[in-house]
Amino acid sequence: MGNVIVVTSGKGGVGKTTSTAALGSALAERGQRVCVVDFDVGLRNLDLVLGAERRVVYDFINVAQGDAKLAQALIRDKRIETLYLLAASQTRDKDALTDEGVERVIGELKQSFDWVVCDSPAGIERGALLAMRFADQAVVVANPEVSSVRDADRIIGLLDSRTQRAEGGQRIDKHLLLTRFDPARSARGEMLSVADVLDILSVPLLGIIPESEEIIRASNLGAPITMNAGVSPAAKAYRDAARRLSGETLPIAMPTEKKPFLSRLFGRRAA
Amino acid sequence: MNLLNLFKSRGGTAPVARERLQILLAHERVRLGPQDLLARLRDDLIATILRHVEIDPEKVMVKLDSDAAISTLEIDIEIPREKIVGDGKRRPLGDGELSAA
Numbered sequence: 001m002g003n004v005i006v007v008t009s010g011k012g013g014v015g016k017t018t019s020t021a022a023l024g025s026a027l028a029e030r031g032q033r034v035c036v037v038d039f040d041v042g043l044r045n046l047d048l049v050l051g052a053e054r055r056v057v058y059d060f061i062n063v064a065q066g067d068a069k070l071a072q073a074l075i076r077d078k079r080i081e082t083l084y085l086l087a088a089s090q091t092r093d094k095d096a097l098t099d100e101g102v103e104r105v106i107g108e109l110k111q112s113f114d115w116v117v118c119d120s121p122a123g124i125e126r127g128a129l130l131a132m133r134f135a136d137q138a139v140v141v142a143n144p145e146v147s148s149v150r151d152a153d154r155i156i157g158l159l160d161s162r163t164q165r166a167e168g169g170q171r172i173d174k175h176l177l178l179t180r181f182d183p184a185r186s187a188r189g190e191m192l193s194v195a196d197v198l199d200i201l202s203v204p205l206l207g208i209i210p211e212s213e214e215i216i217r218a219s220n221l222g223a224p225i226t227m228n229a230g231v232s233p234a235a236k237a238y239r240d241a242a243r244r245l246s247g248e249t250l251p252i253a254m255p256t257e258k259k260p261f262l263s264r265l266f267g268r269r270a271a
Numbered sequence: 272m273n274l275l276n277l278f279k280s281r282g283g284t285a286p287v288a289r290e291r292l293q294i295l296l297a298h299e300r301v302r303l304g305p306q307d308l309l310a311r312l313r314d315d316l317i318a319t320i321l322r323h324v325e326i327d328p329e330k331v332m333v334k335l336d337s338d339a340a341i342s343t344l345e346i347d348i349e350i351p352r353e354k355i356v357g358d359g360k361r362r363p364l365g366d367g368e369l370s371a372a
């Protein structure tokens with residue numbers, strides 16, 4: 001049975017879609033069967049970041065409503081053969097997705113994939129709640145600034161109360177992915193430090209993704225940063241994060257500007 | 272915030288951000304209600320116990336019961352006997368320690 005992960009944040013534009021694509025392709029490059037699912041109805045973007053925007057025929061809503069088979073809607077990546085996309089609908093309204101429809105599709109995906117990675121829409125409304133509803137684990141994406149951290153805290157509260165696992169008295173594993181981290185500004189004390197954010201949110205750290213031009217280039221090209229053996233620090237950070245998701249324990253490298261040094265923050269547990 | 276604070280924080284506003292967030296979130300978390308409180312409590316308990324004893328996080332039950340007069344917090348943690356006795360590295364538990372509340 002596959003593992004269902006929701007990539008969520010509360011705040012918009014912090015890097016959920018970028019992270020879904022990068023983590024999904026990094027896991028798939030390790031030979032795992034991965035399906036990335038776009039929950040952002042009406043504002044789909046995952047297809048674009050993955051370079052599959054011209055191949056969408058059927059979408060999530062078509063499958064959830066029984067108008068198409070899952071196999072018809074899944075788009076297989078042309079570069080990594082174990083990577084698939086289930087696109088969001090661009091035209092339908094948000095209420096077209098129901099709890100039951102989503103549960104059935106996620107259930108089906110779990111049968112055939114090792115990982116089902118759900119790209120949540122921003123906000124704390126219905127769309128975001130649906131994206132987290134059936135997850136086993138959550139990647140909480142945050143940037144090191146006040147409003148993003150506050151919203152992340154809000155989302156953590158919802159993960160602990162509004163998911164199917166939480167309602168059944170089980171815990172949902174949460175991981176913090178700190179993105180758009182600017183080491184120089186953090187060193188000058190202009191940006192919350194990694195320690196600050198960890199301290200405030202007390203969720204174990206999955207990785208630190210530096211602010212990077214390469215990420216924007218990757219989106220422009222429609223090829224997630226981790227593809228094509230990308231060697232940028234951001235690609236490496238996402239690849240390591242994917243390995244941690246698979247259960248490996250790796251030291252977390254603190255991004256630095258010039259002389260690189262490793263700060264070893266071994267997988268901190270919630271304290 | 273007065274002028275003095277503005278001067279102090281020049282070049283390093285992160286400490287102010289951190290302090291404001293800590294105060295704000297402490298309030299917001301309380302408002303979010305018992306469901307959230309329980310989940311956080313469970314996570315903290317598991318983390319604390321894991322520092323000393325190996326347990327299965329799935330075997331931790333935390334329940335809040337309320338009636339008109341009082342609320343009780345019930346905590347039930349299953350600890351495999353072999354994990355805490357005679358392992359040499361860990362101090363065996365004394366009677367009554369870590370037993371269900």
Ligand SMILES: Nc1ncnc2c1ncn2[C@@H]1O[C@H](COP(=O)(O)OP(=O)(O)OP(=O)(O)O)[C@@H](O)[C@H]1O
Nearest residue numbers: 012013014015016017018122180210211212215216
């Ligand atoms: N580490 C990074 N460095 C530089 N730019 C980044 C980084 N991560 C994301 N971005 C850019 O930030 C913008 C928002 O990213 P993305 O679309 O992944 O966020 P999102 O959380 O999915 O947004 P939304 O809430 O709108 O769905 C994009 O232009 C993306 O290229």
Ligand SMILES: [Mg+2]
Nearest residue numbers: 016017040045
């Ligand atoms: Mg997005």
